[in-house]
Amino acid sequence: MKVLIVGGGGREHALAWKISQSPRAKKIFCAPGNAGIAQLAECVDIKDKNIPAIIDLVRREKIDLTVVGPEVPLVAGLVDALEKEGYPVFGPRQRAAEIEGSKVLAKEIMHKYAIPTARYAVFDSAHQAKDYIKQLGGPCVIKADGLAAGKGVIVAGDEQTALAAVNDIMESKIFGAAGQRVVVEECLRGEEVSMLAFTDGEHVVPMLAAQDHKQVYDNDTGPNTGGMGAYAPAPVLSPELRQQVLEKVMIPAVRGMAAEDRPYRGVLYAGLMMTEQGPQVLEFNARFGDPETQPLLMMLESDLVDVMEALLAGELYKVDLRWYDGACVCVVLASGGYPGSYGKGEVITGLDNLPENVVAFHAGTAFKGSQVVTAGGRVLGITARAEGIPEAIELAYQGVSRVKFSGMHYRKDIGKKAINK
Structure with missing residues (x-):
């Protein structure tokens, strides 16, 4: 085919x-x-x-x-x-993809179908949003309603930062039309984890739990990015908690979307915060995550074409996803300046010298004659599979050490939280 x-x-x-x-x-x-x-x-x-x-x-x-x-x-x-x-x-x-295309719709679905999530309010007026933030007084999260390439969420540790975020999103329009409305929600505390699942609109088959690293610098500092690395499986989501997320988040979301005449078929991605009260949903995405897909697909043993065809036929119940033993870690190599402005056209070397069981997944790359050059903010995802998280981390960074381009930067702590577990 x-x-x-x-x-x-x-x-x-x-x-x-x-x-x-x-x-x-x-x-x-x-x-x-x-x-x-x-x-x-x-x-x-x-x-x-x-x-x-x-x-x-x-x-x-x-x-x-x-x-x-x-x-x-x-x-x-x-x-x-x-x-x-x-x-x-x-x-x-x-209509189904709008669960990602509109943060407001996603929160309304969660609220209506009792899916655990943070308390929130929606504003199309910057003035009203600021008044609400002043009433809250503490840390909060400001979200542009529309698509913003994974960067439209600002976690504000104090009132001043939150008010500045509203200015940036609604008045300076740093995310364009995506910022015509904002969601202001309470700031959840805990560790983030991603659960992705295949669904044919009725049956839901979860993948391994994965953990993304959104901030640009080590120890989750600096501005948000599209994702600086990921690993799977993520031990923060135990088998018991994974089942809980399936029953309280994924299945209710698919059923809720069907009830709203938005039948959902494809990959549904739940970004979760593991709080003291249990898993709560930060956001839904309507597709495979990036960079979570890189380690997840390296861990997937099943034929992906078979899975997709069963899903399209409404026969996902026949699929038993098979996974390799061990773990997989992806470290993103980014252009100098990312997630701000960055140059392009830097020559990349070392791609033909990677260790066994390491794959360099290309993101922002292009050809300049016969040379591979940088062509985006996130350039490569150096991804390694090994018998456990510590071994996969070591192997991934071995791969990283062999790749070079001018201005290259990356996080040095991908997977560290898993070792601490």
Whole structure:
């Protein structure tokens, strides 16, 4: 069969890497792809937001399965457009993807269907949001309502920071139209963890727990990023807690979305805070996480194409996900200046000198002649699988030590919380 992957980041490289291992995937295309994906797939220079061009590509190449990676084309309705043309596509439809596209909708779904989450209020007026923050007095979280590439959440430790966040989001419009409304919510304390699950709209099959590292610097300091590294499985989510999240978060969310005429099919991602009161939902995402996908797919033993086809057929109950023993760690290498402004075009060396069981998943890369160069903020995800978290950390950083490009920076504490457990 012919498979098209939509997107061009580290998540999409991991999808291409895993799908290429399926004996059923005879040919893989990617739009737009990157330098790493180009080693596994035919990259087509079409932006992931260009829905008409993607439909033309699917029609022209007679694609059997389209897999949509990023949130922007999902929220824009790419799945609906392909389904309307009769093409099989993996990912939630537009109305379902709004659980990520609107923080307000996500909170309303959680509130209505008794899914544990922080108390919150919604504002479309900066003045009213500031008045509310002054009443709260303590730490709080300010969220832009719309999509902001994983950076639209500001954790404010004090009132002054919270008020400045409202100014930035609603008045300075640092996230554009995404900041027309904000959610202000109480600040939950605890350790963050991600649970991703496959769902066909009725059945829910969870993946391993994973932990992302959002802040740019060690010890969770500095501004938020799209994610500086991840590992799986995350011991903070014990088997008992994993079952609790399945029963109290994932299944109610899928049922709630169905009841709201937003049937959900694809990957549902819950960002959780492990509080003293138990797991509480910080946010929902409507797709595979990035960088969580990199370690999760390296740990997945099952054929991903089989899983996706069973899901599309409404037969997910037939799937028994198989996972490799051990653990997997991904360390993101970023361009100098990221998550602020950064340059491009720096030559990357060392990619052909990685240890065994280490994969360099490309995110922001491109070709300049025969050389691989930087082309984004997050450049590579050096990902290692080993018998346990400590061994996987050591192996991943061995891989990191062999890769070089000007301005490269990365966190040196990915997976540390798991060892402390």
